[in-house]
Amino acid sequence: MMIAAGDTVQVTIWDAEENSIFGAAGVTPLQPEIVSADGSIFVPYIGSLRVAGMAPTTARERIEEELIRTVPSAQVQLTVEPGQTNTANLAAGVSAPGLYPLPNRNFKILDLFSQAGGPRPDLNSPQVRLVRGSRTYGIPFERLLSDPGANIAVRGGDRIFVEDDKRQFIALGATGAQSIFDFPEIEFSALEALAFIGGVNAGSANPEGILILREYAQSAVKDGIAGPPQERVVFTIDLTSADGLFSAGNFMLEGDDLIYGTESALGPALTLFGLTNNLASVVSGN
Missing domain, CATH: 3.10.560.10 (Outer membrane lipoprotein wza domain like)
Known part of the structure; x- marks a missing residue:
């Protein structure tokens, strides 16, 4: 540790001389000194001495070196209490x-x-x-x-x-569970999320029409290539194709995403939600 401004330095002086200027006890603890903004402390018979930037051992040796000019038998003990x-x-x-x-x-x-x-x-x-x-x-x-x-x-x-990681996502519709879920990991893909919520309802879900609804900040809206074309975007997952499964595994969820399992044909759902992007194109960058 290096001594810095704001640290508290406690100096104790040992002197074996019978008529020591520090008193008859031979051990004199000085008042604790807070290292000033310019990095110095006051030591009797030395004056102001800069100690900032020194290791405690170096500062002790420096004080002792200065002090023995006045008190030849002096030995110094020094402790430091770190400041902010x-x-x-x-x-x-x-x-x-x-x-x-x-x-x-x-x-x-x-x-x-x-x-x-x-x-x-x-x-x-x-x-x-x-x-x-x-x-x-x-x-x-x-x-x-x-x-x-x-x-x-x-x-x-x-x-x-x-x-805690405060991010959450929502699952609704014909999914295995309908609720609000915490992110269990830092990076969590759409495919992992589907497995996490128990997949989709085998009896009523349309496996070609799993939707991920995401709302972007207005400041993030771009041209559809460098960023989303508008604030509200719907991505689609087709669980019946290998390409759809791979794309879902590469598509990372964001906080407040909504996973919606449709129960009907994909077309009416897309009309309802407005804009739809093909998930495979988003992941590939095309």
Whole structure:
């Protein structure tokens, strides 16, 4: 750990001389000093001494080196209590939340989680959020484990918390179950979702007419190639063809998608919902 502004430094001076200027006891604990904005502390018989950027051992040696000019037999003991600029706040969603000191400038997020016991086991597909200054960054914990580049260094003052994946999708119509479902995984395909909800109703569903209804933000609407042609789009899945099954396996659901199993011919349903895109074309990019 490097000493930084805001840390509290406790210096204790040992002097074996009988008539020590620090008193007859031989051990003199000084008042704790908060490292100032310019990185310095005050030490008697030395004055203002810059310690920011030093390891505690280096700062102790520096104080002792300066002090022995006045007190030849002096020995120094130094402890540091990290301040905000040398700690990170693991605020919630872990087994042991709290303030954690940063031992060095290369202390990574996963290092912090290893000290705190990792995300709570009751969280569904845990999502990591890092608040730094006025900005918030997010990444799924699973991706943090698998992508070394995402395991960035923590900075003093960072606030980190873990929360549930709040995404949900809805299943209605002639599907195996009609309800609102949480996303069980980070990436969840339409085919996996159909298996998750028990497929479709074998007696009434039209396997050629499984619809995925999605509503985009107005800002995302493009020309139909670089982005959706309009806010409300309906994608179709044909479970009777190999191409349809492969396409469903490659099509990733988004939060608030609606899976609807039709019970009649596909044409009237498409007229009802307006725009329809062929799912295989969307996945292939054509």
